[in-house]
Amino acid sequence: SHKAFIFDLDGVIVDTAKYHFLAWQKIANRLGIEFTHEHNEQLKGVSRIRSLDLILSLGGKEITQEEKDQYLLEKNEDYLEYIINMKEDEILEGVVPVLQYLKDNGQKIALGSASKNARPILEKVSILHFFDAIVDGNDVTNAKPDPEVFLRAAQLVGALASDAIVFEDSVAGVQAANIAGMISIGIGDAKTLHEAQYNFNDFTEIHTDFLQTLVKK
Numbered sequence: 001s002h003k004a005f006i007f008d009l010d011g012v013i014v015d016t017a018k019y020h021f022l023a024w025q026k027i028a029n030r031l032g033i034e035f036t037h038e039h040n041e042q043l044k045g046v047s048r049i050r051s052l053d054l055i056l057s058l059g060g061k062e063i064t065q066e067e068k069d070q071y072l073l074e075k076n077e078d079y080l081e082y083i084i085n086m087k088e089d090e091i092l093e094g095v096v097p098v099l100q101y102l103k104d105n106g107q108k109i110a111l112g113s114a115s116k117n118a119r120p121i122l123e124k125v126s127i128l129h130f131f132d133a134i135v136d137g138n139d140v141t142n143a144k145p146d147p148e149v150f151l152r153a154a155q156l157v158g159a160l161a162s163d164a165i166v167f168e169d170s171v172a173g174v175q176a177a178n179i180a181g182m183i184s185i186g187i188g189d190a191k192t193l194h195e196a197q198y199n200f201n202d203f204t205e206i207h208t209d210f211l212q213t214l215v216k217k
């Protein structure tokens with residue numbers, strides 16, 4: 001059977017992790033909760049709802065459901081303002097050559113993202129055509145580190161979990177891939193992502209000989 005190459009979106013394909021951070025920091029500030037880059041690592045890959053709950057627990061704060069809904073709405077409105085003008089130049093360096101190589105070699109490519117904004121972002125940066133399947137925050141009920149998003153992505157392209165390779169920049173996402181029994185590739189700080197089977201700082205470090213070994217594994 002064939003492989004599935006599954007990509008996370010935010011912080012892996014596009015440089016949107018910084019926008020999520022800025023939007024959450026604004027919310028945390030308004031709640032009077034300190035929110036650092038280090039705290040943010042725990043939010044990467046995590047659904048919008050869970051992210052707010054994590055911020056609230058950081059500050060030991062409890063608010064009503066109505067207030068939560070309002071903050072979630074405002075966070076997303078703020079985030080949408082950041083991404084509205086996104087263009088191809090916000091695709092992270094080295095990503096397109098890897099996607100192109102996999103496509104040229106007949107490999108299945110899927111998206112496995114927690115974001116409900118995934119499709120419009122892929123459209124904005126003009127790389128929707130690379131993907132054989134897209135699973136995003138609108139499709140799953142269990143957030144990473146639950147493996148649901150990656151299991152569905154593999155299933156949609158007809159691959160076994162053990163034949164899937166996941167590219168992730170988040171701790172929660174690496175854990176989700178590992179729980180699914182997939183190969184996990186951490187993109188970013190190797191210390192933060194020490195649970196990944198392979199680590200790279202970015203896609204410019206991923207060469208075709210490495211991709212070839214994954215294809216043949």
Ligand code: BG6
Pocket residue numbers: 009010020043044045046047048051076113114115116117118137170
């Ligand atoms: C993940 C991001 O990809 O998607 C998280 O890493 C974000 O930071 C999550 O909270 C949900 O995204 P959205 O766009 O639905 O708020």
Ligand code: MG
Pocket residue numbers: 008009010011012044045168169170173
């Ligand atoms: Mg990510």
